[in-house]
Amino acid sequence: MITSIDIDPPDRALVMVAHPDDAEFQAGATLAKWSRLGTEVHHLIITDGSKGTWNPDADTSELIETRKAEQRNAAAALGATGEVHFLGLVDGEVSVTPTEIAAVANVIRLVKPDVVIGHDPWKRYRLHPDHRRAGELCVEGIVAARDPHFFPEQLKDGLEPHRPSTLLLFEPDEANHVESVQEVDLAKRISALEAFASQLETTHFYKLDDGDPMQLFRERERQRLLDQGSLAGVELGEVFHVITDQL
Numbered sequence: 300m301i302t303s304i305d306i307d308p309p310d311r312a313l314v315m316v317a318h319p320d321d322a323e324f325q326a327g328a329t330l331a332k333w334s335r336l337g338t339e340v341h342h343l344i345i346t347d348g349s350k351g352t353w354n355p356d357a358d359t360s361e362l363i364e365t366r367k368a369e370q371r372n373a374a375a376a377l378g379a380t381g382e383v384h385f386l387g388l389v390d391g392e393v394s395v396t397p398t399e400i401a402a403v404a405n406v407i408r409l410v411k412p413d414v415v416i417g418h419d420p421w422k423r424y425r426l427h428p429d430h431r432r433a434g435e436l437c438v439e440g441i442v443a444a445r446d447p448h449f450f451p452e453q454l455k456d457g458l459e460p461h462r463p464s465t466l467l468l469f470e471p472d473e474a475n476h477v478e479s480v481q482e483v484d485l486a487k488r489i490s491a492l493e494a495f496a497s498q499l500e501t502t503h504f505y506k507l508d509d510g511d512p513m514q515l516f517r518e519r520e521r522q523r524l525l526d527q528g529s530l531a532g533v534e535l536g537e538v539f540h541v542i543t544d545q546l
């Protein structure tokens with residue numbers, strides 16, 4: 300049984316993900332809860348989402364703009380009051396070099412989050428390269444952001460080193476924390492996910508057969524939060540690996 304439940308809602312949170320919709324699928328209800336309680340929630344989307352279609356003839360520059368608009372609408376549906384930042388790396392081709400680490404550190408120094416949420420880079424048997432590398436960028440970006448000798452050129456523009464107090468990793472290899480959420484937060488998570496209209500077929504409705512896909516999708520989302528909440532004995536929840544001792 301997981302006994303770590305609910306950190307104090309932070310003043311500012313930054314959720315850092317590979318693609319539009321990852322934040323909402325993994326932490327949407329937590330982000331909705333915190334927004335409801337006054338947290339300023341910011342998003343950082345690392346890739347441009349340009350591979351998010353099964354249509355080989357799709358206009359990818361149009362898709363990129365569509366997915367940006369969907370992400371902004373989803374953040375609004377969560378009640379997020381922060382900004383949505385886009386790093387714009389090519390979908391499926393994320394690398395972890397000093398250039399990308401500097402870009403992530405720069406956003407952390409700008410937003411100054413108390414809590415960062417991201418992919419768990421240590422999750423075993425994960426196939427998608429962007430999810431692994433977005434997790435690495437998150438961890439490396441945090442380490443760089445807090446130390447004045449990493450990318451000191453950023454500090455000449457008035458930015459300062461910044462040290463978050465908590466890191467929450469979603470889809471954790473080893474779950475050790477649950478954020479409990481309310482029905483209203485689940486509803487906002489589902490509304491936010493429905494904002495990604497271009498992804499319904501390829502992602503939201505994937506492997507849902509026999510029935511109205513939207514209804515099945517909503518039921519599956521509810522079941523996920525029931526299952527994750529039960530790990531800590533709460534009704535509805537989202538599961539994470541929490542790290543505070545190295546920050």
Ligand SMILES: [Zn+2]
Nearest residue numbers: 317318321430
């Ligand atoms: Zn993704």
